[in-house]
Amino acid sequence: MSDVNITYVFVADWPAYLRIVVAGRVQRDYFFFSKLITDRLTANGVRELPDFSIFTPESLDEVLDLLARGGMTLLAGGTDLIPMMKRGKASPVYVVDLSGVSSLRYIRREKGYFLIGGRATVKDLVECGLFDERYGAIKLLGRYFGVEPTRVMATVGGNLASGGERDLPQILEVLGARVKLVRKEGSRVAGPLGLQLAGDEIISEIVFPELGVRTYTWFSKFEKRAANGIGVVTAAVYLKLGEDGSVDDVRLTLNRVRGRTPGRLYKTEKALRDGRLDDDTLSHVMEVLDDEISPASDFRASASFRKHISKVLVVRSLMECARRIMA
Amino acid sequence: MPKIGLRINGVQVITEVRGRDRLIDLLRGMGFMSVKEGCSAGDCGSCNVLVNGELVNSCLMLAVQARGCEILTLEGIGTEEKPHRLQLAFVDFAASQCGYCIPGIIVTAKYLLDRNPNPTEEEIRRILTANICRCGGYTRIVEAVKKAAGAI
Known part of the structure; x- marks a missing residue:
């Protein structure tokens, strides 16, 4: 039995193909068709x-x-x-x-806060007209979040609930947002990053404060094609500058801080605070950022490339915010 | 099975659908064969239709979600006897190769022109990122949309 040779080839998912060869001679061929898959084929071939x-x-x-x-x-x-x-x-x-639950689809400004219903769409957010230029991070969703039908259909709550490397958790985090989750018996409030919904919970509302003076937000995405790609690196930035041009406050998020987990860059933020955005400070800040993140490699980009692009996007976004605050 | 009412290309329709029927399944089942299934994941735009005037991937919307809505497919945009100016422009520029993606592209272009009658080339190219043409015939497609918009 030493030269029994089993060839097992996967062609996409199904059908699978199995060939048994003994002493160089083909004994038998098997094709496996999943009943589940063939059941899904209708008369006109639509799955x-x-x-x-x-x-x-x-x-x-x-x-x-x-x-x-x-x-x-x-x-x-x-x-x-x-x-x-x-x-x-x-x-x-x-x-x-949830398409019939229109009471969850709204965007309002009330007493210094923005209130967004969980079923508001990304397009609602981009085009509602409530956000001025300081909310650049929200405006840029119109460029970086999928394509037009995606923005028409995808919802703020859905993007938050699906977890992982998504655009809205990162942007809402730098905006200082809180997410309200409700269930039949009670409710809770959580941050937008790494949300885990219980089986009986729904995101009802997202709340964040209006931006103050001398602030700006930015969002950028590095993807491997010109549009509708999967982001290799995404960065969101909130920046507040003092009258003298030093950093009063800053919040930064990246899609991969550790492994595949998005998160805040607390150490980098600390290194930026109270300093000026000059070349010396920025090169020190980039060393801190280099130490702070360890993004996972995958077929889209290696860890070192992701790290490099992370630094590029963070610096560019900071400079973009600063330039517009100073303007 | 839920019973839903909706308007398709101006005609009121009442039908029973299964939960798992997507809008594309309903439309093709009713004979609106311009609605093509490509990637089934919202990347290619071949299944694009307008739902209450909004551009939607009909492969990502369940039929029940379109209840009470006004649907517009290519069949409702123009006919062979009375083609839409977009369709005439596409013929002028021979902007169709294999043609599979073209119904979705005409729907996307109509959505653009409805909102923005004088789009720049940048705006045309940006909205058309919603559609993938595997023949790669984008240049003529963009030219045709420009012509339909009256820019050429």
Whole structure:
């Protein structure tokens, strides 16, 4: 049996192919077709989504009642969930469609705060007209967040809830935002980075204070194609300068601080505070940043390249903010 | 099965849909074959339609989410007898190679012209990042949209 040779080839996902060769002679070929996959092929060849039951509530109370039953999956814009279902990475049994819950779709300014409903779309945010030029980080979503249909469909709450390397958690973090999560019995408030929703929770509102004088925010994304790419590095910056041009306050986030985890750059912020944005300070700050982050490599970019681009984007964003504050 | 009402190209439709039926499944099932499935993930834009005037990937929207909405597909933009000026411009510039992506591109271009009748080339190219043409025929596509906008 020493020269039994089993060839196992994966062609995409299915069908899989198995060939058994003994002493150089082909004994048998197997093709495996997944019934699950073939079931999803309809007459005109369109692959269907896995089966699920759908609920279409029209108020937040109805949503909370449904969530309290357990086993529910929330569907907001669908730009994440539907591709995940297509790839077999999510197979919900009960889906709660939030498109009818119009009470969660708003953006308001009240008593020095912006209030954003969890179902507000990215396009609502970019085009609501409430944000002046200081909210550059929000405006730049219009350039860097997917393409037009993505911005039309994707929601603020959905982007926060999906976790990982997303644009809105990073931007909302530098804006000092808090996220309100509600469930049938109570509510809680959390930061926008690394949100973990319990099965019966929904993001109802995002709140952040209006920016003060001599402040600016910026967001930038390095991607490997001109548009609609997956960000290799994304950086969000909030900067407040004093009258003398020194850094009064600063908040920085990157998509990969440790491994694949997005986060704040507290040490780099500390190194920047009270200093001036001159070449000497910045080169010292970049050394601090170099020590502070350890991004994971993957097929898009190596750790060292990500580190380099992280520094470039942070410096550029800081300078962009400073230039516009001084203007 | 949920029963939904919606308007497709100006015609009121009441139909039963399954939870898992996407808008593209409903539209193609009803014979609106201009709506093409490409990537099924919101990258290629071949399935783009207008929902209440907003540009949407119909492969990422469930049919139930379109309840009560006004849907516009390519079939509602122009016909063979009465083509839309975008379609005429695309013919003028032979801006279609294999043609699979073109219905989605015309819908995206219509969305642009509805909002911005005099777009710059930069604006045309930026909105068309919503569509992928695997033949790579972008130059003529952009020229055709410029012509339809009256810029040429």
